[in-house]
Amino acid sequence: MPSETVVLLPGTASDEVFVRTVFAEPLSQVGAVLVAPRVRTLCERLTALDNASAGHPIVVGGVSLGAHVAALWAVRNPDRCAGLVLALPAWTGAADGAPAALAAKASARVVADRGLDAALAGTTGWLHDELTRAWHGYGDELVPHFEEAAESVAPTLDELRSLTVPAGIVGCTDDPVHPVDVARKWAEAIPGAVLTTTTLDAYPRALGDAVQAWQRAKG
Template sequence: MKHARHPVAGASLAVYEEGEGMPFVFQHGLCGDQAQPGQVFPADVGFRRITVECRGHGVSEVGPKAALSIATFSADIADYLAGQGSGPVVVGGISMGAAIALRLAVRQPERVRALVIARPAWICDAKPANMASNRIVGELLDHYPIQEARRRFEALPLVKELERDAPDNLASIRGFFNREPVDVTAALLRAISTDGPDVTEAEVSAITVPTLVIGHGRDLVHPIGHARAVAGMIPAARLVEITPKADDANAYRADFRAVLSSFLREL
């Protein structure tokens, strides 16, 4: 895997590439890194995965915390693509990465050849209710020492709901308490959970490129209804529901790779 740096205003970002062929910019989720899309990227499909780790993620610098937003992350990707001098590319992402990809397709359609929206946590609006758990953790980390923040979180009725209906979400959320640096994790969770892609339904409905939307059940942070809604807006979209990660993580990854491989090969 190749690793490089890309400078943006106020920060230096890590860029990873794997595979050979046409570029596919495939972005990670909130508080994730390049390994997340790497786990579900299919080999030997004639595409080269490019993941730009967003500010404050992976080994990318955070830069000014006031700049942390989906709009900034999207602009950073556009800046990277402009520096490469390439034509339209396939753009996609998981969760927050899906919101970044959706914004790029609306705001800079000339850069997007095709679109992959996986497990979307946003449709169009900012501060969706499904992101409340992430926001709560960010606020707790911002106001209390880690152990006290964790204790207060575990006492919430929300935890029982997550244990019952979305154990994979709960595992990810608990992981935030171990993420360093704490101040950056808190800033990301607060800023991005109350943010949105800042696009309208009319703008999303105007997307004309081939689009793959991936979703699954047993997920309260990424409701299957969000995936269905986005797929219903985009005329050229195909929705595929895969094995929930909470049911079988290996089957989830295998299903994801299979449907992504099929979509990329068709392109």
Template sequence: MSAITIRRDDVVLQGFDQGAGTPLLFQHGLGGSVLQIDENVPDVVGIRRLTLDCRGQGGSTPGTARPFSIETFADDAWAFAEERIGAQPLIVGGISMGAAIALRLAIRHPGRVRGLILARPAWLFADGPETMMPYRHVAAALRSGPPAEARQRFLTSPVAAMLASEAPDNLASLLQFFERPSPLMVADLLDQIAADGPGVTEAEARALTIPTLVIGHAVDHAHPLADARRLAEIIPDARLAEIPPKAGQKAAHVAAFRAVVADFLLRFAA
């Protein structure tokens, strides 16, 4: 799989296009990249998978426009898809932030989206959910001094203690941000996206008429199982797949994730 670059504004975005058949645009979570999608989304015969590394993440440059937003990331991903497949109908999906992007695209492009996958959703409809606040704490720490010292300050905070007890996988993910280059850019990314939202309403979600898979699991502060259940209740043609948590059950989690996604995609395979 080779990278494809597109330019938007002063940003160079890295995308990926693999397989043949019905297009699937599947987006990663905050701070992630195509590697997260490679791990969790299986190759399915008859499905062509598209993924774009969002601005400032993976192989894509951040550009100078601020704030970072889910709206901008969604527009970038849609532009990449249109460049690759034109006006062809497609499935959209994503993990965490990617799920917010996918929900926005399904609502904003109702005539084009045939199916929807919302995996480990971190947002319902409001901006800045409380469960995303740890990302803003990491951003504040990154702005406070050298990354190694910032990491230690965060580790001794009440937020880190809470996550160590209740959601250790979330804590491990957050600590990785202290190892990244361009800490001030990373702080902007975390702070601005955690304060943002998908920019859609519950009424718009209730009006969706496409098959939808919602994936959720327990032991996850940033991605509450209750939110996954709520979205599955709100979207008319949705079903919830509850899978093992990542914390302590990573192999089972990935296997179950891949299985439910493959089962959903088979109905669309061309």
């Protein structure tokens, strides 16, 4: 049986390095091939999915904003999507003051007004290391990307109900930026979706649990 191709997108101001760190091992354990494209804008994220699906249906997904973009792409391209691997969806439909959207706007203001080092000053540990690498990688695109992400639209519940492919979702029970209630609503809306949960102290590796949830959804 040929390996499944799984194209996963990063979240807001995140990058392909983080995606590989989280998902490469769990996907290899189930015989799937990870594609983690280098993307910065929303348009580049959608184009990466279009390009990857040129020959055959693919499994798509990502983290936070990446999950939003992948799920919307799946709604619009049902014949090209074979499954979903979704981590930390942050809102449904319009952002409407969602914590992740407000965080993106606040980050844009700090970077624009005080610089990148000031924006990173309050972070520590693995998060500091990840953001330092990824945010520097965006260069001059960072502030416009924050602003674009904060105004972006996620799928509505009605759109999610139209999906008919196996879907695995991971939510976090104590992440205020990505409320677990959003993940639960997504899982309830997508027919046959499997939800698994984690906690902040298990980040970031536990986000890869979405892979096992996807496998369970496949039956």
